[in-house]
Amino acid sequence: MINNYIKTALRNLLRNKIYSVINILGLSIGLACGMLIILYVKDEVSYDRFHDQLPNIYRISSIQYDPNGGQENYNPYSGYLQGPRFAAQVPGIKAFVRVQSDMWDVKKGVDIKVWEVHQVDSAFFSVFSFPLLSGNPATALLAPDAVVISEEVAQEQFGSTDVLGKVMMMKARDEAFKPFTITGVAKKTPQNSSVKFKILLPIRPSAQEEANNDNWFSFFLNTFVLLEPGADQAVVERRMGEVYTANSADALASHEKQYGALGKTVYQLQPMADMHLSTRYRADNGLKDASNPVYSYILSGIALFILLIACINFVNLTIARSLKRAKEIGIRKVVGGDRQQLIAQFMGESFLLSTAAFLAALVLVQLVLPVFNELSNKALAISYLFDLRLVSGYLLLYVLTGFLVGFYPSLVLSGYNPVKVLYNRFTLSGKNYLQKGLVVLQFTLASLLIIGTITIYSQFRYLTTRQLGYDDSDxxxxxxxxxxxxxxxxxxxxxxxxxxxxxxxxxxxxxxxxxxxxxxxxxxxxxxxxxxxxxxxxxxxxxxxxxxxxxxxxxxxxxxxxxxxxxxxxxxxxxxxxxxxxxxxxxxxxxxxxxxxxxxxxxxxxxxxxxxxxxxxxxxxxxxxxxxxxxxxxxxxxxxxxxxxxxxxxxxxxxxxxxxxxxxxxYEAEEKWKQIILFSAVLTIFISCIGLFGLSVLSAEKRTKEIGIRKVLGASVSGVVTILSADFLKLVLISLVVAIPVAWMAGNKWLENYPYRVSLSWWMFGGAALGVVVIALITVSFYAVRAAVADPVKSLRID
Incomplete structure (x- = not known):
């Protein structure tokens, strides 16, 4: 029986090539978008997870309150004092690492190149899990003239990673070149690391700087602490506040006397695991790739839109196409097939088609990944696909998609009355509200993305053409x-x-x-x-x-x-x-x-x-x-x-x-989002239109005899095309009525992020509406014209 189901499914797919292509193409694009976004989100939430001691690594941060009652300032930075003072006086803090970034000049023969240099404490490799290709991590940063370089720097400077003991001539700006001895070569930092280094030097504040309590009020670097296993974060934070109050009291009084009230400072510990996606304490000032969770939400929403539209296409086309399979269903029921068997058959066909779309989606992901990386400022690799959790996510996506696109059509098809279908008395009951509602939902989502694209384009053009108030040319x-x-x-x-x-x-x-x-x-x-x-x-x-x-x-x-x-x-x-x-x-x-x-x-x-x-x-x-x-x-x-x-x-x-x-x-961020939304809108409208095209073909085929009679009675080609297109255009217009107010609210909310911005204008919505209507009309009319110019004699011929 299973072999019979498979043969029947394959025969139906091959016999109805246009619908198979539409469904597979739409689903594969939707699945590919879902896979890419899973890749993106997986990368976002995996930042810094490779550190062995991550649960116990925190960054020292603080809330600084305005003495005049204004808005509090959330400060992710610290200075020279916080790390060593808290580590020495607060139980539960095992080690600390200060990270300060600067640009240094590095000599290679007579050539000089600027490199980013990170100055860190000697505990760097004992707190963070950055493996060394060579060198001792416990002692690599102890000597004042020591330097640890990445394998990329070693290859560029010396053509080899076997460079222990060699000397690099380096200098900070406004200083003289000095020799530094290479004591370690580190592997390239993972791309999902907030700390990305090429050159590491020991941080060396003077004894005077570390003894000066005025430096409690200097914030210019990142300080990480490693807590003892089982240490209570709240208790450690409270004790940090007590140490700060005791150590800074005299300096604070002197500072307030000279400069005025500073306001209260409350120290906190930010988990390193939360740092990459934090909107309160950003990972910058020597840390890399700070992000915002809203990007993941937006991209996930777009991917869900596109996948949902592809599923809607499948459901609509399968139900609409079911009239041509009505006799097959009737015969199966007459010869003893029960409803459960029919449901199993159609679900099997759905999963067969989903499998083809899933395989095509994998190919699409490989092809477009370089473009996606460019748009998202990522360095995602296809090797991510072999991650166990990611594969599980993809399989879940595959199963859910196959189930969603097959469940409802299988219920509808298996419920046909065999007597009616065998005597050609069967028609789809009701007014197909679900089918029409799904078309409205499709074009509502497409319209939202098109209006969003126009809004982002307008704001980007405004930002890049606004008069700066000075001449920056030449x-x-x-x-x-x-x-x-x-x-x-x-x-x-x-x-x-x-x-x-x-x-x-x-x-x-x-x-x-x-x-x-x-x-x-x-x-x-x-x-x-x-x-x-x-x-x-x-x-x-x-x-x-x-x-x-x-x-x-x-x-x-x-x-x-x-x-x-x-x-x-x-x-x-x-x-x-x-x-x-x-x-x-x-x-x-x-x-x-x-x-x-x-x-x-x-x-x-x-x-x-x-x-x-x-x-x-x-x-x-x-x-x-x-x-x-x-x-x-x-x-x-x-x-x-x-x-x-x-x-x-x-x-x-x-x-x-x-x-x-x-x-x-x-404005690179705005440029990237402009391109992402544009591609999303194009994909959405494309998938919606191929679905609409399939439905218009089925509608025209179902009304073949009606069209023939109308032509015999004198109807013009344009009149027939109007009749065939009107129902679909009504649905598109309804989708615009729903989409426009939602897009207006979302657009205004997004524009609030910019102090200088465009105003939402009627032409943005009018242009989008006109574009959607024209695209839908062209899509529907393409096959409607063909049906309208067909020979009515052939249309009225008795089968």
Missing amino acids: LVVLKHNRIPYERTMPLEAALMQSKAIADVTFKNQGDWGTTARVNGEKQMNFKYETVNEKYLPLLKVSLVKGRNFSKAFPSDSTRAVLVNEAFVKEAGWKEPLGQQVNFWYNEGEVYTVVGVVKDYHFNAVTQKIGAQLFTMKHRNQYGKTFIKIKPGMETAALHHIAGVFKKYFPLSPYEYKFLNEENRRN
């Missing part, structure tokens, strides 16, 4: 060792010797932030920029009041500052010129506002413009050079810049960036 930025004001003048003169360079200016390196008092006692935090008098004119940043810095006013370098409009607004000034900004913690450092700079986006447009202050203080140093290149002369300019850079910074690697390209990189 502007090259160099980062270099910090230099005093006096050295900028000969450097500028050397750069200006090329006719390809229009102008040069300088700025501090990195993002500086500080605090000062305005209006007597009001304390403000702001961005602190050190520039010269040419900075604002070169970037074409305009002033709304007052004047720019000028060499005609020598006191500008000691007594004058510029502020932006956001600073003025936060300070509450009606007339900003002449107001004073008091850096009270530096004796006698009081500045007068001489100009107000128009707000411009000094950070990405995804961030709100904050308060900003400019100084020309000569005691501050410059670490960035901005060079304006004349249009069309890039090659000559870059050649000249490279020569000047090597002359002035011979021990530093030459790196340059065009500012407009750097600004574009700020």
Whole structure:
């Protein structure tokens, strides 16, 4: 009997090739999407799980409360003191590891390359499970001149991993090259690790720094602690708070007397297992790949949408196609087949088709995995497929899909009345509400994704075309060792010797932030920029009041500052010129506002413009050079810049960036999501349309004689096409009525994440609705036209 079922199933699949292809294609795409998302989610939740002692590894974090009752700050960082002080005085803490990231210059012969370097404590390899290819993990980081490198660095620097005892010449910025002896070679870090290192150096705070209690208020690195097995996290946290209170009391009182109230700090322990997906304490500042669980939710939802639509296609087409199998079912019942046997047969056919779709999906996953990795910023490998849990997930997906697409149709088909079907008196009962509802659900989901795509595209275009408030075209930025004001003048003169360079200016390196008092006692935090008098004119940043810095006013370098409009607004000034900004913690450092700079986006447009202050203080140093290149002369300019850079910074690697390209990189996340949603919308509408196409074919076949009679009575081709298409278009219109308000609410919620955003407009919904209707009309009309132009004589011929 089983062989008979298999033969019958194969015969039906081969005889009805168009429906087999539609079902297998739709299901395989849906299953492939499900597999890819399972891969993605599995990778997300597997971060850092390879550490043997993971259940006992925590990161020191803290909640810092605003003394004025404002919003609390969740701080994932610590400083030099927290690790050693807590480990020494808190029972239950077995070891600690501080992790600090920086960029160092590394020599290879005469060439210099910048590498990311992680400075860590000697317990690094005893806390974390990073295996060494060579070297002793217990002693590799004990010597102050020791260095542990990854196998990639060993191969690049020496062409071999057999490098123990060899020397690497390295230096931090603004320091001289020093020799470091290689004491260990580590395997490449797993791609699902938050700590990804290439070069490890011992962290070496001075004895003075580790004794200075003021460093309790300095937060710039990550500190991990290993708890004793069985230690109570809550008890350890409480004891950490007691140690902090006792150790910092004098320093806190002195600090508050000098700088004002700091607010309460409460220390916590963040489990390392929660770090990758945490939205409160992010894994950055030397840690990699911090993510957000919402990405997994969105991608899982999209995959579920697509798989659900594919299943809906199967159910609809199987039920609609059942009329052509009615006599087969009737004969099976007459010769003694019971309903359970028929259900088993049709479920078997469903699983046979699901198996074909599952195998096709595996092939699709292998083909599209490189593209998916590019879109999701992952490095997923096909080897993940052989993970026991993942294989179990795929098998569960296969079984559920086979069951879902086969259960309801098998119930419907097995319930046919044999007398009616054998006398051609059988029709599908009712108004097919379920079938119509499934079509509406399909196109509702497709419409949601299309509107989402339009919304994301509009926001992305807005972000990348919004006026920044300054001119970033033809502007090259160099980062270099910090230099005093006096050295900028000969450097500028050397750069200006090329006719390809229009102008040069300088700025501090990195993002500086500080605090000062305005209006007597009001304390403000702001961005602190050190520039010269040419900075604002070169970037074409305009002033709304007052004047720019000028060499005609020598006191500008000691007594004058510029502020932006956001600073003025936060300070509450009606007339900003002449107001004073008091850096009270530096004796006698009081500045007068001489100009107000128009707000411009000094950070990405995804961030709100904050308060900003400019100084020309000569005691501050410059670490960035901005060079304006004349249009069309890039090659000559870059050649000249490279020569000047090597002359002035011979021990530093030459790196340059065009500012407009750097600004574009700020929106890579939006670009990725734009592509993901676009592909999802295309797949969804494609699967929906092939299902709609199959249903329209069946509808036309079922109404063949009706069409013939209408043509004989004078109906036009367009009239027949309209009749065949109208029912389906009604369902599509209903789906739009459902989708549009849901998409409006979801779109507004998503846009709330951006301080500068587009407004949802009628054309977004109108364009999406028109697109869905046109695509559906083309799909339905394709076969309807063929049926309408067919010879009515053949249509009315008695079978």
